[in-house]
Amino acid sequence: MATFLYKLGRAAFRRRRLVALLWVALLALAGVGAATAPTPTSSSFSIPGTEAQRAFDLLEERFPGAGADGATARVVFKAPAGEKMTDPAHKAVVEETVAALKSGSDQIVQVTDPYTAHAVSQNGSTAYVSVSYKVNGMELTDETREALKDAGHDAQGKGLTVEIGGDALQTMPEQGASEAIGIVLASIVLVITFGSLVAAGLPLLTAVIGVGIGVSTITALANVLDLGTTTSTLASMIGLAVGIDYALFIVSRYRAELAEGRDHEEAAGRAVGTAGSAVVFAGLTVVIALVGLAVVNIPMLSKMGFAAAGTVVIAVLIALTLIPALLGFAGNKVVGRKQRKGPKNDLQKDAKPNGGTRWARFVIRRPLMVLIVGVLGLGAIAVPAASLEMGLPDDGVKPTSTSERRAYDALSDGFGPGFNGPLLVVVDGDKATADRTVSTIKGLDGWAAVTPATPNKAGDAAMITVVPKDRPSSTATENLVHDIRDATGDDVLVTGATAMNIDFSQKMNDALVPYLALVVGLAFVLLTLVFRSVLVPLKAALGFLLSVVAALGAVVAVFQWGWLGSLFGVEQTGPIMSMMPIFMVGVVFGLAMDYEVFLVTRMREAYVHGERPGEAIVTGFRHSARVVTAAAVIMIAVFSGFIGMDDQMVKMIGFGLAVAVLFDAFVVRMAIVPAVLALLGHKAWWLPKWLDRLLPNVDVEGEGLAKSAPASEGGAAKPDLVKV
Structure with missing residues (x-):
């Protein structure tokens, strides 16, 4: 593999104009496709x-047009202290609001009058209007949302x-500011690492191009493949992370090859042949996880995966093609000014002990x-993590500054805490x-x-609401849901947002062990x-599991127990998002194996070229x-940018991924x-010898380059490529 990638790197370096043009053309083509494609809607959500x-499927079949899978809204009215919502003046305001809502959008299925639907609290202080829509929250038009807000504002x-x-009112969280903060911090880290604006800019430029092509392609195909608006979120986050990482390692190896006296084309070929091999296998581990x-x-x-x-x-x-092409354009500017004095000075500087060398020697001693x-x-x-409770956070964990949280609290005070999560029981019978x-x-027990029962027109099904x-x-x-299911027959199904969350959490729990076995098993091979x-x-797999469990423990401590919650903007504790464990396993596993491959392949390279185990560890760290x-700090910065967002789920994801990378990169x-x-x-x-004979030799260390690659015309041959 190293020989093939070496030739690919040299070819991309020589034909850099063609390679750069092809990638720019791909970016333009994807951009045109995204711009001309219909606006993507939210993909259909189902839990087979x-x-x-x-139950949802049965509702759609027996109660057509009921909007069972559509968005809902509750306009909550609270009377001033000492007054009641049944007072004539307040009642008139509510009726005006109901009329305004009914005429506000053609996406509305139903608007209930609280005075005929018994939606006034017993003490008379609170009332609510339920609004049902034909489509889910992501498919509502801006006009529909504005009509809802205007109706509430007029009554206010x-x-x-x-x-x-x-x-x-649910919308996708705005991520532009968070990503911009991450890119700015990444730029600072790269400049400090390389000491060159050009070298620092290459990973950022290529990462943005890669993410642009990927996200634009997803947008162009969103309606055709039912990808929806949320699919590009994970692709953007992971694409930016690995895009910077992979380019960072290629550029770093290229600078090291220049420092050893190779000409630019040879250095590009060897960088792609060695570090590029690690990139390929690191990328494969991420792909397996996703x-x-x-x-x-x-x-x-x-x-999304x-x-x-x-x-x-x-x-x-x-990383394998565009990076060597851009390195050809950059010339000597990829090296800092202080390092442009000549290959001998650079080589001597590289041989001096650095922070990595000193740390490795400390670890080897103890x-x-x-x-x-x-x-x-x-x-x-x-x-x-032993106390992990999973669920899907609702409006109750949103900041008190939001209208959704205040509506949630008002309904809990007026109608009881269970009112915000009613169960919908669907009966398949007369x-x-x-x-x-x-x-x-x-x-x-457990119901308020x-x-x-509300039957359908045909009389062969009915709906029951349980608070x-x-x-x-x-x-x-959760126990009430299980009790209803256990006490009734197969013709009675429990659904609703609360029951869906319970089933979703259970499905994620059941899938965690098989997912871990598949991902870790294939990566082990x-x-x-x-x-x-x-x-x-x-050792790599066990270390990864340790870092993930530790990260989950930190997430539970902050978001479930409330430790240091105020520091991270957690106003209300609650269950951990159901998909958090699997999501963290998938994303962090890929990044962890990146660091494992890049760090240990350099040790392996030194070992197979004759160094003793301890010396190989020091060489790898040097x-x-x-x-x-630098790569880990960049990832922590990118993920930490999401902690400042108001959305609790996004905040939790950002925190979990940031601490997981921190633990895995710096501790493990x-x-x-x-x-x-x-x-x-x-x-x-x-x-084992029998396994050594069975496994193909992929030559990640670049040992074959000593035989097939020509030496630099003006520089010294690379000393550690000769096996001793």
Whole structure:
């Protein structure tokens, strides 16, 4: 592989104008496709195999046009202290609002009058208007949302407190500011790392081009493949992360080759042949993690995984072709001014001990101590993960500054905490069956209200609304859902947002172990092929699991227990988002294996070229530690930018990914990995002879380049490419 990539790098360097033109043409083509494609809508969300999904399907079949899967809104009215919503003046304001809502949009299915729908609290202080829409929240037009806001605003000015809740106002969080902050911080780190604006700009430029092509392609195909508006979120985040990382490692290796006296074309070829091999295998691990999301069997997650994997493939191809082409244009400017004095000075400077060298020698002297401290430290942080409670955060965890949260609190105060998460029971049967179901539910504990059965026109199905006593995300409400399902037959199905969240969480729990087994298993095989070792891939997988569990512990401590919550803007604790564990496993696994491959392949390269195990560790850190550190800091900066957003789910994702990269890069890869390798010595690179014969030699270390690649005409041959 190294020889092939070496030739590819030299070819891209020589024909740089053609290569650059092709990538610019691809970006333009994808941009035109995205600009001319119809506006993407939200993709259909379904959870195949769950009772909640079967109930929704039955509703769509037996209650056509009921808007069961459409958006909803609740306009909540609260009277001033000492007054009631039944007062004639307040009642007139509410009726005016109902009339305005009915005429406000053709996307509305139904608007209920609180005085005929018994939607006034017992003490008379609170009332609400329910609004049902034909489409989900992402497909509502701006005019529809504005009409809803205007109706509430008009009533607000007539003596009542008016708040609006529900998912009708739900929009995709604005990410532009967060991504811009991440790019600015990444720029600073790259300039400090390289000491050259040109070298720092190349990874950013190529990452933006890769993300632009990937996201534009997703947008162009969104309606054709039902990708929706949310699919590009993960692709953008991962594409930017790995795009910067991969280019960073190629550019860094290119500068190292120049420092050893090679001409520019030869340096580009060798950079792609060595670091490029690591990029290919690192990219494959990320692709495996993302494509593996299909194991969960939730179409939305599968599409997000495939789309993000496609963006990663683009990032790999750009690193292997566009980076060497742009290096050809950059010339000597890719090296800082102080380092342009000549190859001899640069080589001597590179040979001097640096921070990575000193740290590696410290770990080698005290490997057991470093290992124990690292494992115990992450183990202590992981303890809260044992108390993990999963669910889908609702309006109750939003900041109190939002209208949705104030509406949520007003309904809880006026109607009880369970009112914000009603259960919808669908009966596949006649009226007698529905009435028996109502009686059965009333015999259970945990409900606050049970409405009479509402049959459909054909009389072969009915709907029953059950209001729990406790809040939607509580254990008591979850128990009520299970009790209803256990006490009724197969012809009775429980759904609604609360039941859907419970089923979604259970499905994610059930899929976690198979997903881990698939991703870690395939990556183990891949890393065995790369490192030609059994213990190194095993150590990589165990270290990854340790860092992920520690990151989950930190997430639970902050977002579920509330520790340091005010520091991160967490106003209300609650369950951890159901997809958080699998999402973290997929994303962090890919990035963790990136750092593992880039750091350990340099050690492996030194080892196979004759250095002793301890010396190989020092060599790997001397060449790669600074770059891996820069890559990790960039990723932490990018993910931390999302912590400042108001959306609780986005805030949680940003925090979880940032701390996971922090733990994995700086504790696992930079401390535990060298400590374990130092303790194992030669055994770290042991591979059974029978397995050695079976595995193909992919030559990630570039050993074959010593035989096939020509020496630089004006520079010295690379000394560590001769096996001793």
